[in-house]
Amino acid sequence: MPPSLDKVVVFGVGLIGGSFALALKSAGVVRQVVGVGRTQGSIARALEMGVVDAIGTDASVVRGADLVLLAMPVGQTREVMHALAPHLDGSTVVTDAGSTKRDVVEHAHAELAGSLDRFVPAHPIAGAEHSGVGAASAKLYIGRKVVLTPLAQNSERAVALVRQAWEACGALVQSMQPEQHDAVFAQVSHLPHVLAYALVDEVANHPDAARLFEFAASGFRDFTRIASSHPEMWRDICMSNRDALLEALGRYQEGLVRMRALLEAGDARGMEDIFERARAARNRWLEALK
Amino acid sequence: MPPSLDKVVVFGVGLIGGSFALALKSAGVVRQVVGVGRTQGSIARALEMGVVDAIGTDASVVRGADLVLLAMPVGQTREVMHALAPHLDGSTVVTDAGSTKRDVVEHAHAELAGSLDRFVPAHPIAGAEHSGVGAASAKLYIGRKVVLTPLAQNSERAVALVRQAWEACGALVQSMQPEQHDAVFAQVSHLPHVLAYALVDEVANHPDAARLFEFAASGFRDFTRIASSHPEMWRDICMSNRDALLEALGRYQEGLVRMRALLEAGDARGMEDIFERARAARNRWLEALK
Numbered sequence: 001m002p003p004s005l006d007k008v009v010v011f012g013v014g015l016i017g018g019s020f021a022l023a024l025k026s027a028g029v030v031r032q033v034v035g036v037g038r039t040q041g042s043i044a045r046a047l048e049m050g051v052v053d054a055i056g057t058d059a060s061v062v063r064g065a066d067l068v069l070l071a072m073p074v075g076q077t078r079e080v081m082h083a084l085a086p087h088l089d090g091s092t093v094v095t096d097a098g099s100t101k102r103d104v105v106e107h108a109h110a111e112l113a114g115s116l117d118r119f120v121p122a123h124p125i126a127g128a129e130h131s132g133v134g135a136a137s138a139k140l141y142i143g144r145k146v147v148l149t150p151l152a153q154n155s156e157r158a159v160a161l162v163r164q165a166w167e168a169c170g171a172l173v174q175s176m177q178p179e180q181h182d183a184v185f186a187q188v189s190h191l192p193h194v195l196a197y198a199l200v201d202e203v204a205n206h207p208d209a210a211r212l213f214e215f216a217a218s219g220f221r222d223f224t225r226i227a228s229s230h231p232e233m234w235r236d237i238c239m240s241n242r243d244a245l246l247e248a249l250g251r252y253q254e255g256l257v258r259m260r261a262l263l264e265a266g267d268a269r270g271m272e273d274i275f276e277r278a279r280a281a282r283n284r285w286l287e288a289l290k
Numbered sequence: 291m292p293p294s295l296d297k298v299v300v301f302g303v304g305l306i307g308g309s310f311a312l313a314l315k316s317a318g319v320v321r322q323v324v325g326v327g328r329t330q331g332s333i334a335r336a337l338e339m340g341v342v343d344a345i346g347t348d349a350s351v352v353r354g355a356d357l358v359l360l361a362m363p364v365g366q367t368r369e370v371m372h373a374l375a376p377h378l379d380g381s382t383v384v385t386d387a388g389s390t391k392r393d394v395v396e397h398a399h400a401e402l403a404g405s406l407d408r409f410v411p412a413h414p415i416a417g418a419e420h421s422g423v424g425a426a427s428a429k430l431y432i433g434r435k436v437v438l439t440p441l442a443q444n445s446e447r448a449v450a451l452v453r454q455a456w457e458a459c460g461a462l463v464q465s466m467q468p469e470q471h472d473a474v475f476a477q478v479s480h481l482p483h484v485l486a487y488a489l490v491d492e493v494a495n496h497p498d499a500a501r502l503f504e505f506a507a508s509g510f511r512d513f514t515r516i517a518s519s520h521p522e523m524w525r526d527i528c529m530s531n532r533d534a535l536l537e538a539l540g541r542y543q544e545g546l547v548r549m550r551a552l553l554e555a556g557d558a559r560g561m562e563d564i565f566e567r568a569r570a571a572r573n574r575w576l577e578a579l580k
Contacts, residue, residue: 075558125507145505180501187493188506192513195485197568198545202538203477204571211470213575215435216478217415222512223482227572231565239558246553248492253546255488256539263536268365268529275521278487281494282517285503 003164005030005066009056011080013037013046016097016124017071018136021051023169026138034061038072046133059083062092067165070096075236077104081111088112094119095162099185099233100240101149101178108151116153120162123147123181124171131230142170149178186244191252193234194245196227293454295320295356299346301370303327303336306387306414307361308426311341313459316428324351328362336423349373352382357455360386365526367394371401378402383448384409385455389475389523390530391439391468398441406443410452413437413471414461421520432460439468476534481542483524484535486517 008024010017013035024030035052036059037043046052062068062084070080077098088094094115098104101121108119125145146166150159163173176184203212238245262270298314300307303325314320325342326349327333336342352358352374360370367388378384384405388394391411398409415435436456440449453463466474493502528535552560 125505145507147505184498184502184505187496188502188510192489192510194549195489195546196513197565198542198549199482199485200568200572201564202541202545204567206477208474209571212474212478213571213578215415215437215474216575217435219516220478220482221576222515223486224572225512226509227565227568228576229565229569231562231569234565235558235562238553238561239556242553242556246550249546249550249553251492252488253543253550255492256485256543256546259484259488260536260539260543263528263532263539266529266532268525271528272521272525274491275487275517275519275524277494278490278517279519279521281499281503282490282514285506286511286518288503 001164002027002029002168003067003161005165007032007034007065009034009036009062009065009068010052011036011068011070011084012072012076013043013052013133013136014071015131015133015135015140016126017069018046018051018133019126019138019140020069020071020097020124020169021046022136022138023141024165027168029165029168034065036061038076042133046136049133049136051133051136060087062087062094063089065089065092067161068092068094070094070098073230073233073236074098074100074103074240075232078107078111081107085111085115088115088118092118093158093161095122095165097122097124098240099123099189099237101147101181103240105149105151105178116151117155118158119151120154120158121149121151121178122162122166123149123185124166131233139170141166144171146171146173147181148173148175149181150175182241182244183247186241186248190234190237190241190245191248193226193229194238194249195252196224197234200224200227291454292317292319292458293357293451295455297322297324297355299324299326299352299355299358300342301326301358301360301374302362302366303333303342303423303426304361305421305423305425305430306416307359308336308341308423309416309428309430310359310361310387310414310459311336312426312428313431314455317458317460319455319458324355326351328366332423336426339423339426341423341426350377352377353379355379355382357451358382358384360384360388363520363523363526364388364390364393364530365522368397368401371397375401375405378405378408382408383451385412385452387412387414388530389413389479389527391437391471393530395439395441395468406441407445408448409441410444410448411439411441411468412452412456413439413475414456421523429460431456434461436461436463437471438463438465439471440465472531472534473537476531476538480524480527480531480535481538483516483519484528484539485542486514487524490514490517
């Protein structure tokens, strides 16, 4: 069932928040979107582009909203929750778009204790290495997954509203426990980002960096695409999901130690076994996506 | 100056060898291409597809050839050199397409000692995760780099012929020392392949693998694209370029240890500095490619 939203407030009108606003407008399910940004420039641009209909200058703008989306870098989540808590009406539902969920749940318990029935944590899986409102699109979420990690305290109405809003954007909504969510994304998203940043940094710091970049080709380009991601956003994600990321990184480091041992021993068979298994697993995954 | 080739022999008619054959034909610079393969199936397919004009069943087929390309997995280089050495005419030029060069130079000294004036090591930078003659294309090399690592013993005529053949395929030809070549490609190609295979293997071996793959998205897909590369080929490359790869891997492992320390210390600033530097370096590189 499509929602009918009179007023939606988006904190952080970048790729994620801006695309949510555009998608809701495009679906015709919202009357007014109010954007709140940290910098005058980007929020003014969002207004100019028609991504938002009005600009909110402080957290009191959430009064009377049906739905509030927190889409700033996750490092600011607690501060923004703290600021908006006193202005929340009894019927306003709040959700977020953070790439980590355990920390967001903790912040909600600390800052939104009186509104836990109406705070539904969520994570739209729609990262792109481009960021900012200029990259926002009404179609970003079509066919993409959105993971909800509802709280035990959530009302059915609040969960349904967040689900319907995302479905109106074209997304496929699923639910998970916050711990499980964070472990999954540490492994398939946060760790690869760290690994890609680390490789580019190694090449950039190499004495022969200019020549290395000269001969870097399409394999390097694709492997490192995510190293063009937003540094502040990924710093926050890594810090927020430290425990799960450290665990995934630790397993990866052990894997490299094994790989190194095979190389040092000249164990061609052992090396090929890993490559074969990995290729087969990746190809099965690609097949399943079709 | 385009070469005029009467007979070209290609050992290993897969993506690389097959595309070389097709590109020479498309440029109209060769009368006959003879293919030699390990398996009857793939070489028969190359003949059917018109990639080669005839099939050679053993190394004696190199007699009377103007140019021989060795394009099998690099692990077979020495064996094939050994087999063809007794059949080499005084005017036949031999080159290879191996992704590593130091080992190929060593093998040439051991197996082609009488023909070092005419063996010109080369590496076309045109990998793709697809392999096999089915993926071959006359256009594969257009605008791609080919690195020659000529021997001190090479005749000018031999180097010029190999250069001209690759230029006829549309490639941009450059020269380098073999050691330098291997260090560069260990860093920007071989190491990323190992890292991508290692990540997919870690995910595939995880107790929660099915769910991990379910939520893996475009970042994971691009990061791991090269883990769909040919396992035997990459086993051989890793083994052939062991020293340079171990050095690059060692630096990378140290980088991960630093990354881990920043995470454990909660040093958000230090983490962001690395991410910022890496993004800036990658974006400068992409700009320079334009």
